Every structure is written in structure tokens, then in C-alpha cells.
Amino acid sequence: MSQPSALPTEVTQIDGDVRSTKLDLLSVEEPMEIRLGYGPEDGREQKSLAITMRTPGHDFELALGFLFTEGIIEGMEQIQNIVYCTDDETGELTDNVVRVELSPTLKIEWSQFERNFYTNSSCGICGKASIESLESFCPTKVSSNIKVNDAIIHGLSDKMRVKQNVFEHTGGLHGSAVFDQNGELLMMREDIGRHNAVDKIVGASLFQKMLPLESHILMLSGRCSFELMQKAILARIPIIVAIGASSSLAVNTAQEYGVTLLGFTRNNSFNIYSHPERIG
Known part of the structure; x- marks a missing residue:
């Protein structure tokens, strides 16, 4: 199933003293609920885990990426199936509710994840607590011998921009992309939420057995926050290139976990905030 990623709307445009009516394209934002099926074969249960506001498209990748970056699953071997749910009233499939069937052997400590989801949405959580939460299910640093020269970094933004098809028409979506060490674009995903765009990348990598x-x-395509850094670390990504700024906690976490973090990346310039030895 698929919903459009952009929809037309009529707008009144003011240009100086000129008023006109035209059609514009808006990025679509819709809720998506992630439900989990879990437990032994003879006693399956269902739990509504999370609702995220997302741009439709690559929904299964989004769900899998979310489960992986929250530490609920470690690989596709723990997934039995993933489907859109059926509407209780109409009996038709709904593309805003995804059910992920977990392996009967997977044991989950629900209280741990409920605390994580609460603190991630809380304005009051401190940086130290955030990093300690990450350490609880990702205790090791990112280790990689990758080395990338400056010229490759300079060309990445243009390569990603060409593939941002919905952004091209709406100007309203974030983008995330994965490149190999030679600068070849392997995949790109867009979403109204920058965290969703990264989860889609991670989920796609799971599907394609790239992790x-x-x-x-x-x-x-924008800034790098702690949340995005955490997701990248769990996927064991050694280099993050942000077109925008980076937060202090993202930089501190990159330094601690062995990630090379770049920011304010333009065609001919960028800042390196951590582990510069991989660049040059």
C-alpha cells in the first residue's frame, strides 16, 4: 500500500502588490502506529508501541529502523512478519497502522523501553542521563578503518540533493543518505521528521542485510542532534556528515563513541567536530 508523499493545495500568493492564486504542493504528514505481536506461538499478544508523525512511504523500513535503534531488535532473524493492519470497522487494510510480528523466542523487558520512550519525549532529561541510556544497550565504541578524502566529502551534498525528489517539489522534507567510502550514493530516504528519515535508512539496511x-x-540534510547520533551509533556508522549544525550533546557523544562528525557541510567547506583522523 502507498499514500502520496505530497498533495496539491490552492494558495494565495502575495508578491509585492500583486495577489494571485496558484497550486502548491505540500509534504504529507500522517500518523503511523507501530504495533508488536509477541510471545509464544500458543499465546501471542499485541502491544501498541509508538505513534510517529511521518511522511508515507517506506513504512515497513521505518518500523524496523525504529525497533532497531530503540534496542528492541538486533536483526531480521528476530522478525517473523510485518504487515499493515486491518481496520476493525471496515475490514480493509489501513496504511497508518503497521504490525510487526516478533520471534516467539524474543524476550522483551517492556518497562525498560517504556522508560526510554518517556525520557526521549521529555524536555527535562539531562545529557548525562541520555548518554547513560545509550550505554545500556550500546556499550562499545564504533570501530572502523574507513578513511575518506576531502574531495569526496565536498561532493556528497549535491549527490543527495539530486535524489530528494519530494523536497524538490515541496521544500518540506528532511533527507538522510548512505554513501560508501568512495562517495557512491547507496540509498536516500525523505520524511517530515529527521529521526524518521534515519530510521528508514536503518530499516532499509536491515532489509538489505547491510548492517x-x-x-x-x-x-x-539538516542538523545533527543526540537522537540522530544515537541511531547512527547503533547502526555502527563511523562518519556522519550534516549539512547543518550539530548540538553539544551530539558532539560529546561522537567523541565518546568514536564517531567522526562533520557539520556545516558545503561544496568546498565543512567543520570536523570529532575524530578528524578519518578525513583527509
Whole structure:
């Protein structure tokens, strides 16, 4: 199933003293609920895990990426199936509810993840607590011998921009892309939420059996926050290239976990915030 990623709307445009009516394209934003089926074969249960506001498209990748970057699953071997749910009233499939069937052997400590989801949405959580939460299910640093020269970095933004088809028409979506160490674009995903765009990348990597991404580069169309850094670390990505700024906690976490973080990346310039030895 698929919903459009952009929809037309009529707008009134003011240009100086001129008023006119025209059609414009808007990025679509819709809720998506992630439900989990879990437990033994003879006693399956269902739990509504999360609702995220997303741009439709690559929904299964989004769900899998979310489960992986939250530490709920470690690989596709823990997934039995993933489907859109059926509407209780109409009996028809709904593309805003995804059910992921987990392996009967997978044991989950639900209280741990409920605390994580609560603190991730809380304005009051401190940086130290955030990093300690990451350490609880990702205790090791990212290790990689990848080395990338400056010229490759300079060309990444243009390569990603060409593939941002919905952004080209709406100007309203974030993009995330994975490159190999030679600067070849392997995949790109867009979404209204920057965290969703990264989860789609991670989910796609799971589907394609590419994880861990220890010899790859992640590019972000905007800033790099702690949340995005955490997701990249769990995917074992050694280099993150952000077109925008980076937060202090993202930089601190990159330094601690062995990630090379670049920001303010333009065609001919960029800043390196951590582990510069991989660049040059």
C-alpha cells in the first residue's frame, strides 16, 4: 500500500502588490502506529508501541529502523512478519497502522523501553542521563578503518540533493543518505521528521542485510542532534556528515563513541567536530 508523499493545495500568493492564486504542493504528514505481536506461538499478544508523525512511504523500513535503534531488535532473524493492519470497522487494510510480528523466542523487558520512550519525549532529561541510556544497550565504541578524502566529502551534498525528489517539489522534507567510502550514493530516504528519515535508512539496511554500516557515511540534510547520533551509533556508522549544525550533546557523544562528525557541510567547506583522523 502507498499514500502520496505530497498533495496539491490552492494558495494565495502575495508578491509585492500583486495577489494571485496558484497550486502548491505540500509534504504529507500522517500518523503511523507501530504495533508488536509477541510471545509464544500458543499465546501471542499485541502491544501498541509508538505513534510517529511521518511522511508515507517506506513504512515497513521505518518500523524496523525504529525497533532497531530503540534496542528492541538486533536483526531480521528476530522478525517473523510485518504487515499493515486491518481496520476493525471496515475490514480493509489501513496504511497508518503497521504490525510487526516478533520471534516467539524474543524476550522483551517492556518497562525498560517504556522508560526510554518517556525520557526521549521529555524536555527535562539531562545529557548525562541520555548518554547513560545509550550505554545500556550500546556499550562499545564504533570501530572502523574507513578513511575518506576531502574531495569526496565536498561532493556528497549535491549527490543527495539530486535524489530528494519530494523536497524538490515541496521544500518540506528532511533527507538522510548512505554513501560508501568512495562517495557512491547507496540509498536516500525523505520524511517530515529527521529521526524518521534515519530510521528508514536503518530499516532499509536491515532489509538489505547491510548492517553493520562500519564502512559507510551517513549524510543528514539538516542538523545533527543526540537522537540522530544515537541511531547512527547503533547502526555502527563511523562518519556522519550534516549539512547543518550539530548540538553539544551530539558532539560529546561522537567523541565518546568514536564517531567522526562533520557539520556545516558545503561544496568546498565543512567543520570536523570529532575524530578528524578519518578525513583527509
